[in-house]
């Protein structure tokens with residue numbers, strides 16, 4: 071019925087009790103199983119020994135940093151990194167024969183796992199209106215059609231250039247150049263849906279939208295708060311850093327509605343002693359806050375800290391505050407006006423537990439706050455981040471050893487892509503330098519972000535969509551709304567490694583351009599190439615593939631962009647850009663990056679250092695490069711937390727067996743789910759009160775401005791989480807997220823906070 075939605079897989083969901091510990095033998099076993107099933111053994115061995123090693127390639131999984139010094143020779147990766155590698159390096163390849171056999175209408179019925187497991191895309195493909203199949207096309211013809219299509223528009227803002235966060239610095243920089251030389255800033259990216267609210271909140275308050283700590287700070291911190299993040303699944307190597315912190319005497323407080331196994335106990339797979347003895351207890355305190363209860367909780371903590379300051383002192387770092395901050399008095403005034411008991415009640419946390427957290431915060435000389443999507447994907451995501459900053463500023467826990475902000479990034483180069491200019495509203499200085507470096511004129515008008523791009527396609531303002539990686543249709547909110555636009559437009563171009571649902575909801579014409587993965591060797595006319603990436607802690611380093619490409623008909627992402635750029639020259643677009651020179655030798659791209667982007671001096675020399683180099687970050691030295699040159703305390707309102715009667719607040723999260731929209735397997739080992747993904751985690755008493763049974767299949771709907779959105783056939787799974795809070799998996803639940811429900815400042819969809827109702831299952 072909804073070809074653009076995720077179809078039911080076999081739908082044999084079962085559930086057992088969730089796990090209370092993570093990694094250990096089951097993780098080792100699971101990695102080996104994936105390698106064995108999807109990769110040739112010699113490739114598996116060769117690539118796993120090179121992943122995340124100095125001179126090797128960067129894991130295509132998350133953005134967690136590698137140690138600066140010693141790296142494990144056995145393997146500097148995790149279970150989910152191996153799954154990401156096995157997914158990319160699978161021995162299956164698909165091309166025109168596959169698409170001759172399987173029509174688009176048939177493939178729409180395949181589930182996501184089957185689509186991805188079909189294999190690596192091996193040649194360029196085209197779909198034309200009126201057909202039901204993709205067929206092969208040469209690279210030259212593809213580039214020529216794309217450039218002709220682009221040249222046909224009178225307004226360049228009819229074209230959209232999306233980026234997912236796996237793209238290298240070199241490819242991202244050139245892709246941004248392509249869009250701007252063509253004439254638009256329509257550069258939405260996955261970051262719009264991810265850490266955009268962190269970037270905004272941090273830039274305003276601290277002057278740079280990035281984290282301020284190093285791995286060593288984590289190891290040495292006295293106290294780490296992990297808020298709204300599930301590192302056991304999404305950043306497993308972070309657990310060994312947290313373990314080191316514990317071994318050095320540090321404490322960890324987890325703030326999360328769900329009891330996540332990875333935050334409870336961890337068994338280091340590289341420690342034989344750990345494997346035998348059962349590992350380390352990670353969280354000293356686990357605060358199961360209600361969904362979006364983080365601001366009330368942080369306020370309750372800060373009110374109590376200020377009370378201690380008034381009675382015995384020793385809490386507030388006055389020297390730091392006087393010298394480096396603004397807004398302290400207004401902040402204290404606001405805290406005084408807050409009702410402590412109301413904040414406690416709204417957070418859903420017992421006051422004794424809050425007192426414990428306050429006592430540890432008061433006692434610690436250093437403190438780090440880490441966070442991810444549980445903080446950012448809210449209407450008040452920016453305010454959440456500002457409130458985190460308030461707490462750190464109060465304690466002077468910024469720009470000193472073992473202290474600082476740590477927004478834990480998602481995609482492996484999402485931070486680098488932003489640094490390279492993938493943003494719909496880059497500052498004027500960037501445009502000026504780009505113009506000077508390439509002799510082009512760079513538009514200043516703000517472009518579309520992800521949500522405005524969906525609307526522009528749906529209402530006919532945008533007619534061309536190109537995607538550098540990613541799976542736009544399935545990743546964005548309001549899947550049905552996106553599908554309307556996707557089918558309306560003239561042309562879609564997907565630069566991809568694997569088949570996904572975005573390829574199947576076609577425009578009048580859709581082109582798939584298959585590219586090399588991170589793990590593969592990239593040779594251009596001047597010889598072997600490497601690319602570079604920036605991790606979550608602002609370290610830029612090289613990444614050089616080691617495996618032979620899956621097909622001789624693949625191009626690198628850099629080559630694809632340069633190919634399109636070159637083809638556009640015949641239409642007098644970007645005539646002054648020498649695309650051929652840059653694709654021949656990526657050093658030439660890096661020379662241009664050095665000219666345009668601050669912090670990349672001697673790029674080609676620095677990037678060749680074995681562990682790469684740190685980008686400048688003023689916050690580390692207490693230099694705050696915002697308009698005030700001071701760190702800012704801010705005043706943030708309490709969010710609206712009432713839930714209409716009979717309704718619930720739903721968050722959408724990842725399982726242990728997916729990478730965003732790529733489903734590795736149907737299940738979630740840590741949360742006890744097997745053979746399916748359409749589940750809703752719910753407090754057992756909420757099941758009873760709503761008149762359902764545990765295990766029953768229900769439908770869910772959300773209602774927003776009189777529009778009703780429904781998803782069908784989700785199984786109710788009793789779970790340890792606060793009353794009236796529900797969790798379901800992304801992307802199955804995405805059709806429920808109303809397109810308008812996004813952060814007003816950044817456009818970030820509130821995919822962790824949707825009001826829904828449960829209803830008896832209809833047969834749809």
Ligand SMILES: Nc1nc2c(c(=O)[nH]1)N[C@H]1C(S)=C(S)[C@@H](COP(=O)(O)OP(=O)(O)OC[C@H]3O[C@@H](n4cnc5c(=O)[nH]c(N)nc54)[C@H](O)[C@@H]3O)O[C@H]1N2
Pocket residue numbers: 131132133150264297298299300301303304305325326327328330359360361362363364442443444445479480481721722723724725726728729730731822
């Ligand atoms: N294996 C694997 N690794 C990945 C990814 C993947 O899909 N698979 N995705 C990558 C990407 S792009 C990203 S952005 C990161 C995502 O990494 P995470 O942010 O860890 O991912 P989510 O599954 O969205 O989990 C968010 C956590 O926030 C909690 N949460 C939900 N709502 C709230 C709230 O209101 N308050 C608080 N305090 N907590 C809340 C949830 O219970 C959950 O534990 O991971 C990256 N790494």
Ligand SMILES: Nc1nc2c(c(=O)[nH]1)N[C@H]1C(S)=C(S)[C@@H](COP(=O)(O)OP(=O)(O)OC[C@H]3O[C@@H](n4cnc5c(=O)[nH]c(N)nc54)[C@H](O)[C@@H]3O)O[C@H]1N2
Pocket residue numbers: 130233234235236237260261263264265443447480481538539540541542545546547565566567568569570585586587588627722723724729730731732800801803804807821
């Ligand atoms: N409801 C809800 N929605 C969400 C989220 C949520 O928590 N809840 N999370 C949001 C977040 S944090 C993010 S980051 C987005 C993710 O959104 P995207 O980044 O758009 O989605 P992915 O699933 O990571 O993209 C997978 C596709 O990327 C392609 N690919 C993989 N590797 C490469 C490569 O090396 N090069 C190229 N060119 N292509 C490659 C493959 O074809 C694969 O099918 O989703 C967002 N959507």
Ligand SMILES: [Mo]
Pocket residue numbers: 260263264265479480481
């Ligand atoms: Mo993300």
